Amino acid sequence: MKQTGPLLITAAGGFVLIVAYFIPFAQNWGELAAIWFDILAAVAFILGGGNLLKTHLKRISDRARGWGYSGVVVVSFLATLFVGLVKVGVNPSAQFPDFAWSGQYRQMGSAFWYLFQYAFTPLTATMFSLLAFYIASAAFRAFRAKNVEAVLLLGTAFIILLGRTFAGVALTSWIDPDVWAGFAYFTGLRLENLTVYIMSVFNTAGNRAIMIGIALGIVATSLKVLLGIDRSYLGKD
Amino acid sequence: MTEFIVNQWWLVAIVIASLIPLVMRIVSAGLLETLRTLDRRWIFLLLLWAVLIPIYFIGVTGRTFPEVPSVLARATFDEIDRLNPGDPILLAFDYDPPSEGELGPMATAFVYHAASKKLRMYFMALWPLGAQMIDNTIAKVITPDFRDLVYGRDYINLGFKSGQEGVIKVVVTNLRELYTTDSRGTAMQDIPMMEGITNIQQMKVIVSVSAGYPGTKEWVQYAVTPFPSLRLVAGATGVQAPLLYPYVPRQLPGLLGAIKGAAEYEKLVVDAYGGANADPKYLEALRRMGPQLVAHLLIITLIVVANVVFLIDRGRKR
Structure with missing residues (x-):
């Protein structure tokens, strides 16, 4: 049962x-x-x-290794929960002025709002921003033109990196039909246009293939779950 | 540029001073050896300067790089711009503070565009912190700059509901089943702009600002696919945008990818509605393109330098 x-x-x-x-x-x-x-x-x-x-x-x-961090988690969790639940610093809403707790828990100026704006937001944004530093470091250490595939990947990365900034426009702005009429056939080689081409053709084709594969896999797995063949989601007990 | 360097000589001095130990190491150990054993903290420092100096430069001078809107940015703009005043539009803010850097300017531009067009804005969130992102954007755009817009008549925050794509599946056919009040606790029947709104198929356009799951992909799968008459445009992070291209243009007529997409859309909105001296808060994405440019150039330089060292070493081994 x-x-x-x-x-x-x-x-x-x-x-x-x-x-x-x-x-x-x-x-x-x-x-x-x-x-x-x-x-x-x-x-x-x-x-x-x-x-x-x-x-x-x-x-x-x-007293597991790093238990102090767990202490920080518990204190932060309980403090946020408390100020949100009891609506510390929240003014009653205009609709129900006689009820002290009728205001929004995240009202501007409330304790919860302060925690969100001045603790949670900068902390999480900082964590995410650190990624940029690791990406730069990893690019320097790991991105090597060891074979043809890696060279293709490197070339694509350079085009996208340049094409997603003003550098792409500046570097290939000379491919302009106003400069020479013959360039009208080559405007697709401008970095900003190449970027769009790579994203909308190569990227889309690859992603569609992956998505169709995933969808077929989901159908098969879902059927197994619905028919009771795959019971792994119920756990071991 | 020269004037900036002369006036901000102290910044130049700090940057040069911070790099002196690296230069000394290159002189003593040689360029190749230094590059082979380069401590990653030097890369961190270089990236710090690559981001910080352009931010400061743009902050001091107010200059930004010119931006040429792409086809997708223009399509996104046109989807909203073709609407008439009073048309309902759903803005789903499915992101949280870590993605604010990329998606915040998009959200601001979308709301500024919709408010300038006098559209009726229905905000909702599938992410728990999306409701706060809605509050922040309303406080940034509507409250100070569109004082004639009234909450409940011109815009409403429906807030967050748990259930991920389950929420989309319900609201697409029956909004009232899930939302009995707005995020302030006001009953739906007491909100003027909810009169006659029973499901989100009545929205002229759905705008999804999304950082992942649940987000734009789920809006495509559970709203637009079963109800193809719905029009969806999206702003997504750089990581997520490539995964959304397969839906362009039939299921997703407009897509803004990362800060570049935001800058292109921002330019279109500011050119059309911002006036000659637009408030800097409506130029955030354009301003952030500066640090992005220098950081990208630095990363390219690092990759090229590392590969030159690699090829030299491989040549010597042979």
Whole structure:
């Protein structure tokens, strides 16, 4: 029963969504299933929060390596949760001025807003920005013209890197029919045009092939899941 | 440029001083040996200057590089520009602060364009922090510069709903089923601009500003594909944009890729609605093209230098 119940729910949900897509009469069934999914996704946030606390509290309790970072996670999580839930610094909304908690939790000037604007935003933006430094370092260390494929990749990378900036325009602006009428046949060689060509032809063709392959794989895997052949999503227990 | 260097001599001095140890190492150990064993912190420092100096230069001089809008940027602009005042438009902000650098200017330009056209703007988010990104953009564009626009009449923030593509599947046929209030908690029936709006098929255009999953791809798969009459344009990060090209132009008539796409679209919007002296906040993407140019040139230079060393070493081994 432990496995049969989830298997039946999965199969029923999946087949309802398939039927709802192809048969207009059953469209409402699909809507209903999607709403259930949305509700479950909301509950997953609570589970996620609980799991985060459990994992990091255990690390602190075990004095595992780097447990101090877990402490920072727990304190940050609880502080943000607290100021958001009790709406610290939030003014009542204009609609319900008599109710202290009627304002928005993320109202400008509230504690939650300050945490978001001056802690979360700069921290996450900084983390993401660091990528640029590692990309530059990796490009210097790893990007070698060892064979023909690597040379093609390097050439494409240079065209895209230049074509996505003003350098592309500046370097090949001389390919201009105003300079020489014969250049009218070669404007496609301007770096900004080559970039568009690479993105819209080579990139699109490659991506479409990959996407069709993935889609076929998803169909096969989904069928296995719906028919109960693939049960790996249920876990080991 | 010369005037900038003369006036900002102290910056030039700092940059030169910071690179003196590297020059000394090249002199003592030789160029090839230095390049072979180059500490990555030198690369970090070079990239720091490559980004910082153009930012400062553009900040001081206010000069930006000229931008020529691509076909896709123009198509994106045209999709919104062809609408009439009062037409409903859905703006899905599916990103969070890490992508603000690339997507923030796009979001600003989209809202500025829509507000200038007096379109009715319906904001929503599939990412938990998307609601805050909507708040920030409204505070940046609509609140200071479009004071005649009224919340609930001209624009509304529907906020975030959990469920990823599940949300799209529902709102595309029944918006009220999932959204009973806006993000401020006001009931839908009390919001003037929600009158007669039952699903997002009524939107003239959907604008997706997206940094990943769920985002533009899901809007294509679950909104535009089953309902081909929907018009979708998107602004995406540089990493995500190549994955969206296969949907252009039938399912995705307009696509802005990374800060370059944002700069092209920004130019079109500012040229059409910004006036002679546009507020610098509407030129953010154009301003960010400067650091991008120098950083790209640096990366190309690093790759070329590294390959020259590699080829010399390989030649010697043979």
